[in-house]
Amino acid sequence: MHIISYKVCFNRSRKFLNNFTLIRSYHSDNVFGFKRRSKKAYEVSEEVLKSRHKESNFYRLVTAYRQHAHRCAQVNPVAAKKKFSIIPELEIKRYGFSENDKIQFKGIINFPKDEGTIGEAVDFLHEVYSKNVAAEFLYLENDEEIEWLSKELEELPYRPLSENTKLDLVMELLKSQCFDNFLAKKFSSVKRYGGEGAEGMMAFFCELLQLSAQSSIEQIVLAMTHRGRLNLLTGLLNFPPVKIFSKLNGNPDFPAKYQSIGDVVSHCIASTDLYYGDNVVHVSMVYNPSHLEVANAISMGKTRGKQLCSKDGDYGNDSRWADKILNVQIHGDAAITGQGINQECLEISGVPHFEIGGSIHLVVNNQLGFTTPAKRGRSSRYCTDLAKLVSAPVIHVNGDFPEEVLKVTKLAFDYQRKFRKEIFIDLNCYRQWGHNEMDDPTFTNPRLYGIIRSRGTVPDIYAKKLVEEGVVTEEKCKKIVDDHYGWLDQHLKAVDHFKPEDIYFKKQWEGFVQPEEVVTTWDTGIDVDLMTFVGSKSVKCPENFEIHPTLMRGHVKGRLSKITEGTNIDWSTAEALAIGSLLFEVANSILSEEAVLGYEYGMSVESPRNLIIWEAQFGDFFNGAQIIFDTFITSGEAKWLWQTGLTVLLPHGYDGAGPEHSSCRLERFLQLTDSKENKVDADNVNMQVCQPSTPAQYFHLLRRQMVRNFRKPLIVATPKTLLRHSACVSNFSDMAPGTHFQPVLGDAIVQPSNVKRVLMASGKHYYSLAEKREAMNVTDTAIIRVECFCPFPTLELRHQIAKYPNARAIVWCQEEPQNMGAWSFFRPRFENMIGKKVIYCGRETLAAPAVGVGKIHREQASEVIVLIKIIIQKIKRNKN
Numbered sequence: 001m002h003i004i005s006y007k008v009c010f011n012r013s014r015k016f017l018n019n020f021t022l023i024r025s026y027h028s029d030n031v032f033g034f035k036r037r038s039k040k041a042y043e044v045s046e047e048v049l050k051s052r053h054k055e056s057n058f059y060r061l062v063t064a065y066r067q068h069a070h071r072c073a074q075v076n077p078v079a080a081k082k083k084f085s086i087i088p089e090l091e092i093k094r095y096g097f098s099e100n101d102k103i104q105f106k107g108i109i110n111f112p113k114d115e116g117t118i119g120e121a122v123d124f125l126h127e128v129y130s131k132n133v134a135a136e137f138l139y140l141e142n143d144e145e146i147e148w149l150s151k152e153l154e155e156l157p158y159r160p161l162s163e164n165t166k167l168d169l170v171m172e173l174l175k176s177q178c179f180d181n182f183l184a185k186k187f188s189s190v191k192r193y194g195g196e197g198a199e200g201m202m203a204f205f206c207e208l209l210q211l212s213a214q215s216s217i218e219q220i221v222l223a224m225t226h227r228g229r230l231n232l233l234t235g236l237l238n239f240p241p242v243k244i245f246s247k248l249n250g251n252p253d254f255p256a257k258y259q260s261i262g263d264v265v266s267h268c269i270a271s272t273d274l275y276y277g278d279n280v281v282h283v284s285m286v287y288n289p290s291h292l293e294v295a296n297a298i299s300m301g302k303t304r305g306k307q308l309c310s311k312d313g314d315y316g317n318d319s320r321w322a323d324k325i326l327n328v329q330i331h332g333d334a335a336i337t338g339q340g341i342n343q344e345c346l347e348i349s350g351v352p353h354f355e356i357g358g359s360i361h362l363v364v365n366n367q368l369g370f371t372t373p374a375k376r377g378r379s380s381r382y383c384t385d386l387a388k389l390v391s392a393p394v395i396h397v398n399g400d401f402p403e404e405v406l407k408v409t410k411l412a413f414d415y416q417r418k419f420r421k422e423i424f425i426d427l428n429c430y431r432q433w434g435h436n437e438m439d440d441p442t443f444t445n446p447r448l449y450g451i452i453r454s455r456g457t458v459p460d461i462y463a464k465k466l467v468e469e470g471v472v473t474e475e476k477c478k479k480i481v482d483d484h485y486g487w488l489d490q491h492l493k494a495v496d497h498f499k500p501e502d503i504y505f506k507k508q509w510e511g512f513v514q515p516e517e518v519v520t521t522w523d524t525g526i527d528v529d530l531m532t533f534v535g536s537k538s539v540k541c542p543e544n545f546e547i548h549p550t551l552m553r554g555h556v557k558g559r560l561s562k563i564t565e566g567t568n569i570d571w572s573t574a575e576a577l578a579i580g581s582l583l584f585e586v587a588n589s590i591l592s593e594e595a596v597l598g599y600e601y602g603m604s605v606e607s608p609r610n611l612i613i614w615e616a617q618f619g620d621f622f623n624g625a626q627i628i629f630d631t632f633i634t635s636g637e638a639k640w641l642w643q644t645g646l647t648v649l650l651p652h653g654y655d656g657a658g659p660e661h662s663s664c665r666l667e668r669f670l671q672l673t674d675s676k677e678n679k680v681d682a683d684n685v686n687m688q689v690c691q692p693s694t695p696a697q698y699f700h701l702l703r704r705q706m707v708r709n710f711r712k713p714l715i716v717a718t719p720k721t722l723l724r725h726s727a728c729v730s731n732f733s734d735m736a737p738g739t740h741f742q743p744v745l746g747d748a749i750v751q752p753s754n755v756k757r758v759l760m761a762s763g764k765h766y767y768s769l770a771e772k773r774e775a776m777n778v779t780d781t782a783i784i785r786v787e788c789f790c791p792f793p794t795l796e797l798r799h800q801i802a803k804y805p806n807a808r809a810i811v812w813c814q815e816e817p818q819n820m821g822a823w824s825f826f827r828p829r830f831e832n833m834i835g836k837k838v839i840y841c842g843r844e845t846l847a848a849p850a851v852g853v854g855k856i857h858r859e860q861a862s863e864v865i866v867l868i869k870i871i872i873q874k875i876k877r878n879k880n
Contacts, residue, residue: 057095058103058121064089065125066138066150070396071381073134075428077400077458078367078451090130092118110154128154132401133408136382137393145419149393152411161403166471169402171480172202173459176231178484179241183230184437186492187248193266195228196432198364199458200399201330204425205236207409208328208360213279215417217326219306220283223299224330225292226266227364227431234488237270237283241491244268246498254500254641258514263287263639286602287640289631292335296345297595298632301602303327303356308607309508313357321420322357329361333383334369341627344595346390349422353587354599358421360412361387365399366431371444384426392422399429402462429458503641509608512643515683515710519791524703525739526581528566528732534580535563535573566732571723574695574730578702582611591617593624597648601632604646604711611706612646619650619664619717620849633713634672634686645711647702652691652717653764654815654850656857663816663849666691666789669715670825673790677828681791687713689790691762693722693745696730697787700741722764743793745785746800755804757781760838761813762789762822769813772865782807789822794833801834811839815864817846 072085088094097103099119106114111124129135133156137149161169180194195201212220224232233239244265247253253262269285286302288295303325307313312324336342348354363384369377384394393415395408405427412423430452434441442449456464466472505512539556541547547556559576562568569577579586589596597614604612616622622629636642650664666689674686692698698716705714722728733739759781761769766785773781784800786793801810812830814821823840830838843860851857 054096054101055104055108057097058118059108061090061092061095061097061118062109062121062125063138065129066135069125069129070134070136073130073396074132075134075396075398075426076367077398077428078430078448078455080447080451092122110151112158124154124157127157132398132404134396135393136384136388136396139388139391140393141391142419145393145415145421148418149411149415152414156404156407156411159407161406163471165406166403166466169203169206169406170459170463170466170472170477172206172235173199173402173462174477174480175235175484176202176228177457177459178481179231179234179488182485182488183248186245189438190248191266191436191438192230193226193228193436194432195231197430197452197458198228198366198399198427199231200397200402200405200427200429201228201362201364202231202235203402203405204362204409204427205232207406208413209236209274209281209283210276211410211413212326213274213276213281216323217281218310218324220281220326220328221299221303221306222283222285222328222330223288223295224285225288225295225332225335225364226290227332227366229266230268233268233270233285236274237285238272238274239268239270241488242494242498243500245492245495246500249495251495251498252500255502258503258641260641261635261638264290269640287632287636287642289627291627291631292332293339293341294594294598294627294631296329296331297341297598297628298602298605299327299329300345300349300354300356300359301599301604302606303602304354304599305603305606305610307356308603308610314353314355320357321355322416325356326416327356327359329359331361331363332369333363333365333367333374334372334377336363336386337378337380337383338369341594341598342386343389344590344592345599346386346392346422348590348592348595348599349390351588351590353585354589354596358416358419358423360416361392361422361424363424363426365426365428367428368431368441368445368448370435371441373445373448382426384424387422387424390422392424394424394426396426396428399427400458400461402458432457508606509643511709512608512711513709514641515712517682517684519680519682519795520708521740522704522707523738523740524700524707525735525737526577526703528736530581531566531577531732531735532563534577536560538573538576538580568729569695569731569735570729571695571698571719574699574735575702577735578699579611581703582706584610584612589614593621594628597622597625597628598632601628601636601644601646604644605636605642608643608645608711609706611702613649613702614646615649615718616651616664618661619652620660620662622648622650622664629669629672638674638686643711644713645705647705647714647716649716649718651720653720653722654857654861655721656854657850658852659848659850663820664717665820665849666717666816666822667820667824670789670822675790675792675825675829678832680794680833683710683712683791685712685791687715687790688788689715689717690788691717692741692787693719693763693766693785694728694730694734696734696739697741697745699730699735700739704741717763719764722767725764725767727767727770728764741787742796743786743788743791744796744800745787746803747782747784750779750782752782752803753806754780755782756806756808758784758801758804758807758810759813759841760784760786760811760826762786763815765813765815768861768865786822786826789825792829792833794829797830797834801836809839810836811841813864814842815861816849817843819845820849 068087068089072087097118099117101118102115103118103121104115105111105121109121135153137146140146176195176199180196183192230244234241247265254260267288269287271284273280273282286295286299306325308315310324313321365383367374387394395412397404397408408425412425415423432452433439463477467474539559559573562573600612600614633646636644652664654662669689673689675681690701692701701714701716759769761783762785766783769783782804812823812826814823818840827838842864
């Protein structure tokens, strides 16, 4: 038998090679493929063999701690059992060791000395990986990240905090607790979602904000759920408590002239500059609805918008991601696993045009989702297991130890700064009360709350520790509390004299206004030379790029021909002209609705001078993002005075594609508008809902979003078959200077005095009606196109209907079933405002938007046209 020695890498890192010896039989047939050498070349001393074998086994033990120690870590402050769990992978006998065995530490663990005993090493590894801090990171794909995290984690115990840092920390914890106690006393019957039990988050914010100010970061965009939000606002973000107390007393958020409906107190935000010596960082919170976690997508989009404005990241010159702007997200433990938007947000975090340079995530782990215990609230071990989707490390920390929270915050911050990736801190804490302060959780979780009720609070425990260390006195702690309580009391006394501050547009919103109670028209046409330039550039390819022959013939040459002639401009060309004249980036998003739409909304409120468009694959796919529509797009301005020019394109049309690929559910959007049934709508409706029927109309809609001096959401029911319909074309003259979007298109074919019947329709249905009218050679029926539903075009409809004094009946025609589409919205407004009855013509009521059988679809489509035909024939008979 011969001895063969060669290098094997136990560490995934290419930079760290641990040598050990493999003993194998070396046969004369050379089965291992080694080049034959002399016997002496393979001989190694017994002592060296033992040393290398011991060293490799020690590295295996260290790796086991780095990989498995989190399973027995003491990170739960309210655990029923405090006993250290035994993990087989961590038993030293498994690796052939006893506690007194000597071992070399250098190069394997970051111990203060180069060598020692296995017992010393195990004590150190336990302190680092399985005590009050635990980590998961060996699944990362980047070896450099693994090495860096190993080093930083193993140096944490030897990084003491200064006395000033400890004093600042205990002050913020005591202030947070004082704030909750004050509210409990003064507003005992109000839900406040306090931070009691989770005060350790204040350590996170104290360190994060200061580190950000001291680095190159200029702005932080913060998304946060409601628990502990008010503590942060009043404690660190300069939010005057009088505003909170005023809201708790039922007073409005804004001056009366804005007619805001307001929002609950736990959704308040701050936008403030924080000064740390000569350093400053601006913190912007995003509004959050009661639907947990959706604000995260908004914050990401808002971050991207700030990066665009600041030329940061992808928008800068040779700039790294997030040099200036940092995104921070605060999650709840049950919500981060239960709400799918978090998976969507993580999946877009590294996608081009959506990347923001990695977010820092803090999970406020109350270990209780509403009333559901963690074991029944998810399938995985940790609520943070979602982080593994994007190879993000997770640091678990016991919330009872604020100093450890502060240390891991610095580690997370440094990691994000170095690698510009996502990182999660899992703050294990508890909830002092139930879901809110009005609940009694002892009914549903008696054992857990038995432990909670029998223990001290996090601030009191930490204050006592510092008193014992001689860092602070009991008198000093009492003074901190008394002073803060007195400060809060002064703000409470000022409530009667408090008046909401006037709102004004600043920074990127300078020059914008709140729309008046009028209807305005905006010239959105552009010069023909510009249209020609943009149109030709939209199909220009690099000289060395070989384009597909079909595309060259049908798309490139076809568009150039239309551009040259200035006629027969189709839908896609008009879209290219509008977008090209406004210049913005075009992005491919992942197959996500909620997170991507939320992201686009966040970007739109941050970048009002950029046209932000989200287009659904099919119109009805928006329902995967219904929360974003309900809580942000349709109501954000009414609640928070947040304007948005977000444009949503929803392909719509009954073409036999089945229940889920036909309707964009116009009825739902119309129901969400604040259009009035007995009053002329002005520009200040909460959103616009339109269904243009010509390329020029679509062109003007897109451009109007940017030309106006205010912003409103725009929902567009876009066509499918009309993209290539020979009759659906426009000319340059329809888009030239002096032209604009028309809410209603009249009939230019029939003679008004001959009209006995007026048909009204929208979208592609107009073309079906027009074709049938032409085929029947009908000259006494007018067809009016309603291009905009909200604002309801009362004045334009009055003008059009007045052209036909001899009309005996007015009909609303639609493709959608009677219980869907625009009918229920259109009828009361038309009859109330125009003063004439309107008849319905369309599909009957259905449970689904459309049928899924082609034969039935064709029959229904024919029936709608037949109904029109019958109506026309009746008019002719009555005329005779």
